[in-house]
Amino acid sequence: MSKKEHVLIVGGGFGGVKAALELADDPRFSVAVLSDDTDLRYYPTLFHTATGGKRANSSIPLTKIFAGKPVEIIQGTAVSLDRKARTVTTADGHVHKFDSLILALGVVTNYFGIPGLSNYSYSIKTQAEVARFKAHLHKQLVEDEQPDLNYVIIGAGPTGIELAGALPSYLQRIIKNHGLKPRSVHIDLIEAAPRLLPRLPRDTSRMVRRQLRRLGIKLYLGSVVQGETTDELTVSGKPIRSHTVIWTAGVTNHPFFADNHFVLTGRGKVAVNVYLQAEDNIFVIGDNANTPYSGLAQTALHDGEFVAQNLRRQADGKGSKSYVAKQPVTVIPAGPHWAAVCWGSLRIYGWLGWTLREAADLVGFHDLEPWHLAAKQWLSEFATQDDCVVCAIAESK
Numbered sequence: 001m002s003k004k005e006h007v008l009i010v011g012g013g014f015g016g017v018k019a020a021l022e023l024a025d026d027p028r029f030s031v032a033v034l035s036d037d038t039d040l041r042y043y044p045t046l047f048h049t050a051t052g053g054k055r056a057n058s059s060i061p062l063t064k065i066f067a068g069k070p071v072e073i074i075q076g077t078a079v080s081l082d083r084k085a086r087t088v089t090t091a092d093g094h095v096h097k098f099d100s101l102i103l104a105l106g107v108v109t110n111y112f113g114i115p116g117l118s119n120y121s122y123s124i125k126t127q128a129e130v131a132r133f134k135a136h137l138h139k140q141l142v143e144d145e146q147p148d149l150n151y152v153i154i155g156a157g158p159t160g161i162e163l164a165g166a167l168p169s170y171l172q173r174i175i176k177n178h179g180l181k182p183r184s185v186h187i188d189l190i191e192a193a194p195r196l197l198p199r200l201p202r203d204t205s206r207m208v209r210r211q212l213r214r215l216g217i218k219l220y221l222g223s224v225v226q227g228e229t230t231d232e233l234t235v236s237g238k239p240i241r242s243h244t245v246i247w248t249a250g251v252t253n254h255p256f257f258a259d260n261h262f263v264l265t266g267r268g269k270v271a272v273n274v275y276l277q278a279e280d281n282i283f284v285i286g287d288n289a290n291t292p293y294s295g296l297a298q299t300a301l302h303d304g305e306f307v308a309q310n311l312r313r314q315a316d317g318k319g320s321k322s323y324v325a326k327q328p329v330t331v332i333p334a335g336p337h338w339a340a341v342c343w344g345s346l347r348i349y350g351w352l353g354w355t356l357r358e359a360a361d362l363v364g365f366h367d368l369e370p371w372h373l374a375a376k377q378w379l380s381e382f383a384t385q386d387d388c389v390v391c392a393i394a395e396s397k
């Protein structure tokens with residue numbers, strides 16, 4: 001029997017997992033996924049977990065995804081690449097060989113060097129960050145009995161808007177569960193660009209802006225964050241008092257690529273050819289690759305599938321296909337039972353948009369799991385979870 005081609009996939013997120021699932025059942029390949037996290041972070045529903053939803057709704061253990069499949073899961077942080085020896089070395093010094101390498105490491109938070117932000121702001125990119133954020137909300141509302149005058153979200157892209165829409169009802173839930181004096185909450189949303197959702201069409205920006213105003217969210221457009229201290233944020237020269245500032249405004253490509261001398265484009269993404277290859281036998285996909293719709297889970301899934309299919313075509317002795325970018329469907333929830341859908345020239349707003357988003361989440365889970373597990377994961381979207389015992393008891397009634 002001829003030797004199997006060993007495919008090492010670095011990154012257990014959307015792109016890496018999809019590529020592994022596509023190759024797993026092909027006996028001509030041995031597949032290993034090297035990741036620094038035990039779970040796939042399902043980012044699209046992370047805002048939901050951050051506002052009182054279940055952890056399981058936005059996190060899927062890799063062991064569950066690959067249960068019964070011949071995929072080796074390796075825990076480790078990739079730090080260096082030896083192109084000649086065809087190996088990747090992890091922070092703990094382990095060396096992993098490959099015949100083909102697929103890199104899908106995602107992006108990292110970027111504070112653009114704005115003073116104080118990395119120390120004092122909150123972020124919701126990992127489960128640990130989400131848990132810290134929820135604990136903070138409880139502490140200042142319940143323990144300190146000093147609710148913030150302003151809850152400030154920086155960045156009016158999809159994540160900032162989703163969070164701004166969901167945060168008021170979560171804060172009200174905490175207030176009710178703990179029997180605190182009823183009070184209104186004040187949410188500010190800050191964006192440096194002159195309009196929210198600057199990467200989407202203007203009519204969508206306008207409709208989402210109207211919806212956020214209906215929810216009582218104050219928008220600061222064309223406003224530049226200049227610094228943060230323990231109790232104040234400076235925005236375009238003016239102070240906003242707050243102890244709860246959430247940064248959703250900036251990411252940058254994973255440092256692995258600059259550290260390992262990949263060719264980067266002006267926007268810091270890795271230059272790839274029409275096969276998403278950066279170099280011989282090295283593929284770069286998802287958020288890391290310079291493709292038209294890089295930065296979306298849908299693109300990472302598409303890329304993972306595309307590269308796996310080409311590897312299988314090569315094994316069949318066929319030529320590789322060229323990459324065709326897939327136009328994403330953008331669905332942005334903004335408050336309870338309201339979402340904006342933007343797909344080419346089609347626009348849907350409101351309850352129907354929200355219904356489509358729910359359906360999209362179910363299909364999204366099924367991209368990674370069989371239907372029965374995807375349905376279970378999706379149903380967890382309607383349940384709540386908090387480390388706070390008082391909230392947990394109140395919500396179990």
Ligand SMILES: Cc1cc2nc3c(=O)[nH]c(=O)nc-3n(C[C@H](O)[C@H](O)[C@H](O)COP(=O)(O)OP(=O)(O)OC[C@H]3O[C@@H](n4cnc5c(N)ncnc54)[C@H](O)[C@@H]3O)c2cc1C
Binds near residue numbers: 016
């Ligand atoms: C809060 C939030 C909400 C989002 N909402 C949406 C949405 O609604 N719709 C949408 O389409 N997109 C959304 N996105 C974007 C989407 O999640 C990303 O585009 C997608 O995750 C990219 O997939 P990826 O495989 O490239 O990277 P990721 O899914 O980020 O996976 C990267 C993996 O690499 C691992 N890793 C990192 N460094 C190392 C290392 N050195 N060694 C080993 N492993 C490493 C990480 O642990 C992770 O498992 C959202 C993103 C965020 C942050």
